[in-house]
Amino acid sequence: MxxxxxxxxxxxxxxxxxxxxxxxxxxxxxxxxxxxxxxxxxxxxxxxxxxxxxxxxxxxxxxxxxxxxxxxxxxxxxxxxxxxxxxxxxxxxxxxxxxxxxxxxxxxxxxxxxxxxxxxxxxxxxxxxxxxxxxxxxxxxxxxxxxxxxxxxxxxxxxxxxxxxxxxxxxxxxxxxxxxxxxxxxxxxxxxxxxxxxxxxRKVLPSVFLLQKNSSSPVTCLSTGFFPENSNMFWRKDGEEIHEGVKHGDILPNGDGSFQMSVDLQVLSIPHEDWERYECVFKLSGVQNYVVTKLVKETIRSNVIEDEGPFTTTGIAVIAAMAGVxxxxxxxxxxxxxxxxxxxxxxxxxxxxxxxx
Known part of the structure; x- marks a missing residue:
């Protein structure tokens, strides 16, 4: 499929x-x-x-x-x-x-x-x-x-x-x-x-998901469904934007006319008790409100979970295929x-x- x-x-x-x-x-x-x-x-x-x-x-x-x-x-x-x-x-x-x-x-x-x-x-x-x-x-x-x-x-x-x-x-x-x-x-x-x-x-804010292939992989913050493409997304700690351990992806078009983008955070060196100090922030040009997603382990969609919607193994593979195309x-x-x-x-x-x- x-x-x-x-x-x-x-x-x-x-x-x-x-x-x-x-x-x-x-x-x-x-x-x-x-x-x-x-x-x-x-x-x-x-x-x-x-x-x-x-x-x-x-x-x-x-x-x-x-x-x-x-x-x-x-x-x-x-x-x-x-x-x-x-x-x-x-x-x-x-x-x-x-x-x-x-x-x-x-x-x-x-x-x-x-x-x-x-x-x-x-x-x-x-x-x-x-x-x-x-x-x-x-x-x-x-x-x-x-x-x-x-x-x-x-x-x-x-x-x-x-x-x-x-x-x-x-x-x-x-x-x-x-x-x-x-x-x-x-x-x-x-x-x-x-x-x-x-x-x-029009201005459309995205749905935001946290994804992780396995426990040693970076956590990917994926925003999808936003419009227009003029936007910014980043990780911050205690309210301050961070750059170390962060990798930004490109803005890509979806099939419905909207866009998606992602930003990775390397979490291996972050103690679990400090995770909630980190947030993924999405900003859309011309819109005052931000979309803020806290780094909470229970909300992360992982590749090891099967039949859990579009962001399981198959879903992430499709996203990767789109990016490759x-x-x-x-x-x-x-x-x-x-x-x-x-x-x-x-x-x-x-x-x-x-x-x-």
Missing amino acids: TKWIASKIMKELALLIVFWRAVAPEKHYLSLHHFLYPGVPDFPVHGVTGVVEGIIAFYSYEDVVRIRHDWVNKLIKENNQLWEAYYRECLNYRKTFRAETADFNDQTSSENEIIQLIVGCELDEETNTSVGYALYGNNGEDYIEIDLKRDTWIATNPKAAAITKKWNENKSRNVFWKTMLQEDCPNFLKLFWRYGQPYIT IIIIIVGFGFFATKSRKTTDSISTSENDPAIQ
Whole structure:
């Protein structure tokens, strides 16, 4: 069962790309993430993911689009003609995307190309100004990006120099991209933000659990289900934050659009009578209240206990599998991690995904 869950998570998350940036609250972001995976077994050849403020709004592969949130369904229902035109344009772009990147395959000896494209814009709400971007990646490497100030494509990889020269000779193509990035994208962003704002700006505190594999292992304080991801968690003793014997984990996305994180405390050298002097503290940005969990032995969920809910042997293994999958994705998409100045804080998903055929 654990292997099946990990496999399902891998297929879902492989459609996504996880990367970071510091998000200014007065700026909003919309991006489309296209990929081509020709020759990869049991995987769609083409897909596209729509991301608003770091939240997956929808994704499409082949001829299926999956909607990730109720507010996106409402947007589609109330703007059906606009959405249909938008979706048809995305489907039509598949052929163009393949044709335009066909030359990528000639620049490398790799048998299976992984071609990626991020198209998007950010909007400054205070000044009502926007910045558009289009970034191509090839097998995890920077490849080509657009310079809207000079209406040209730039080869960020020497292998792409011949391709950008060819693209820049097509003036009408460059005009199309400039219009799309500077006019169409900001208009769609405003529409998505209007419908998604209540969900995107919500504040949700986590459930917190203490976990320990065995008596000699560190105690892991796991917080899960919080939103947004801007948060902090630490151990403290007698009310003071401590660093010795503490190991922080990364913030990871859950399947429902929320996040999880963990912080370990090495307890072997701590006398049992002193345990209750230690607390795990979770702080969510913009929320005054903290979530404080005392280090009490009786509340720790251990790997040696069977059939005790999701945090037994199987449950912890699933969490580890999720973390491993995400690490694999981060390594595989190094191209996007380097583009932090142009991408959202992180990508998350939701299980609410009725398919539209």
